[in-house]
Amino acid sequence: MVLTAVGIFILDKIRTSDNRYLNPQEFLPEDEIHTLRQVFYLILMSLCFATVLYTLISAKTDIPYLSLFDIFLSLYIAITLDKSSLKNKILLLIVVPFGSLNFFFFGYTLVGLIDFIHVPVFLYFVKYYYDKFNYYTESHGLSLAIILLFVIIFFSFFLTQLTEHKNALDSLVMVSNAFTSNGYAVLGQSIPGKLNSLFLVWGGYVISGVATASLTASILIKHFNKRVEELERIIEEGSDE
Incomplete structure (x- = not known):
């Protein structure tokens, strides 16, 4: 709380806040x-699904990390969920990760009892975030092509775990x-190092897309400005005659 x-x-x-840096x-x-917003909803949907999957099949050695993951994801949902309706207030109570919190306080989980309720609510949020993705995509007239890209990455993620x-x-x-064409290796030995590797990879990927878009926009603007200047010159010459 x-x-x-x-x-x-x-x-x-x-x-x-009116801070320009935010x-x-x-x-x-x-x-x-717009594209990052689409990806954001798909990521949340995938995280909710992964929570359900790992809760059901996780080995005991993964419980500390799964518990932290469960707690932070549940906390994000609790913070961002609209609490004005009775339905969402009930969901807010159910989404509390009692099993994961119990693990940190008492050293064991209650998956069979508490997560019997906690797991299905994450299945609900899978659909919830997918609906938000669809609404955002349709309301802004965006393409659904991002889904195909995301499915490929998501499928490869689980396939790599099984095969490697x-x-x-x-x-x-x-x-x-x-x-991102940076190889096929685990960069970093510690968890912070691996997280930093992920930050650099995807941060660079996003920034490279921004640079490409900015360069394209700059070229187009320069071209159209030149055309506008030529039209203005022709109009002025016609007026003089």
Whole structure:
């Protein structure tokens, strides 16, 4: 409850802030922002599905990391969920990761009892975020092609775990490196190092797309400005005659 209240306070401050550094339009073109928003909903949908999957099949050695993942994802949902309706208030209560919290406080989980309720609510949020993706895509007239790209990455993520016998983080690093043409290896030995590798890979991928879009826009603007100047010159010459 404390973390949720703090998170809501911070989120409200960010939304109402007029700081230009918190405005993505200061850094990214509008098309890029729309694409990232689409990907954002798909990522949330996939994270909810992964939580259900790993809760059901995870080995005991993965429980600490799964518990942290479960807690942070549940916390994000609790912070961003609209709490005005009775339905969402009930969902807010169910989404609390009692099993994961119990693991950190008492050293064991209650998957069979508590997660019997906690797991299905994440299945609901899979559909919830997919519906938000569809609504955002249709309301802005965007393409659905991003789904195909995302499915390829998501499928490769699980395939790499099975065929290469890697954990989830290593698999994500390998797939990210392969997708962005940086190789097919686990870069980093520690968890912070691997997370930093992911940040660099996807950060570079986004920035490279921005650079390409900015260059294209610059060339087009220069071309059209030249054409406008030529038309203005022709109009002025016609007026003089």
